[in-house]
Amino acid sequence: LTVYLVGAGPGDPDLLTVRAHRVLSVADVVVVDRLVDDRVVALARPHARIIDVGKTAYAGAAATSQEAITAMLVVLGSQGLTVVRLKGGDPFVFGRGGEELAALRDAGVPAEVVPGVTSALGVPALAGVPVTLRGVASSFLVMSGHDPDEVLAACAGHAGTSTTLVLLMAVATRRRIAEGLLAAGWEPKTSVALISRGATPQERRALTDLGHLGGALVDAPAVIVIGAVASLLEQRGAVASIPSLPTVRVDIAS
């Protein structure tokens, strides 16, 4: 009887929260973005209705318009269904969850936010990159690369500082952004970590620098980390493999 705006985390279903896991297991309807991993959608109960609204959360190319999705959530919620709106990462980090929550509140539909591990932080962390590090990085700025001018304006004051930049949805605009940052005084040797399809079996990592970011090969979706901490990127294979843990039963009570 509630619409849950749920963060699915960066990909690996193990990175879902316990609460996300629980609401997925009782939802009547699950409304899914393209950025949500199939393995997460598979956690919905067998008879749940899955509505795939396509590419809405990514690169602005909407299979279903945001307005249509928001209206759909209001209608479904008004019908007394338990609805999970599942978004990659966190629903409030470039996820348009804020718009959906506002519309649901306006319509008097009960709604609850279930935060998730944002890809902006979780994907670098799994690759060994901390966005903050004592003596190295004391703050971080997270942006969408959708509008390079906006990115450059936001970064203007951070050249030579200890702020880590994290860019999402910036594969298409990385050349323009790199050129702008260099023009604004960023060092060409500034480390850049590129992580494509993070926290999935298709994950690819590459370490480069700002002077070479424009020409670097990188598949979307990717997380791009710019700053000294990026040099800590662990290349695939250098990471300790995850040991096999015993199967445990966890009683997830309400």
Add this chain to the structure above:
Amino acid sequence: LTVYLVGAGPGDPDLLTVRAHRVLSVADVVVVDRLVDDRVVALARPHARIIDVGKTAYAGAAATSQEAITAMLVVLGSQGLTVVRLKGGDPFVFGRGGEELAALRDAGVPAEVVPGVTSALGVPALAGVPVTLRGVASSFLVMSGHDPDEVLAACAGHAGTSTTLVLLMAVATRRRIAEGLLAAGWEPKTSVALISRGATPQERRALTDLGHLGGALVDAPAVIVIGAVASLLEQRGAVASIPSLPTVRVDIAS
């Protein structure tokens, strides 16, 4: 046989990831910071050894020094124990996880990062505040308030922009930061959301503005959100209560 650097999320044990829940249930030793909720520590298995290293992650007042904690993790990991290093929020967001991971790697001790929901984003989200919102906030900057001069330097270029500021550990320095931002051209009417002890039964929320932030009452630890999105803060009681969900058994296989 691994040291897990685990994010415990903002407080509510339901916001742990499934992976965090699983490693807690098999750990021989759990090394805990003050900022970790007691309800999360209670998820460790009955015979696990719990080591409370006190105030290390908060405000610089270390009960056990960071160097001692890091050395302890290396020793415990070298003994072939399964160790969970449990931190409030995310281990790589002001959690000193980067230092600990580096030391473990240097010592050849297997280590793995388990990202968590950072309080910087999860606490505002649960209170209805999205750090990004289309047409309102297109980026966000997260900082520790420990060094106000550093905060002011990082924020210098963001006056009048659509960047949301999120401050952690800034209760003691909020007056100095507010004065500095006003002097740098921030509008006194800029909305500020104060959320103390987020995602715990003791949570308190307050909405103010930058002109009144210095004099606002707020208990530590708190998350302070500065920017237009802060005005969306839902006061306690206005939030739809969490409906009672059926108890489900979730098989958490390795």
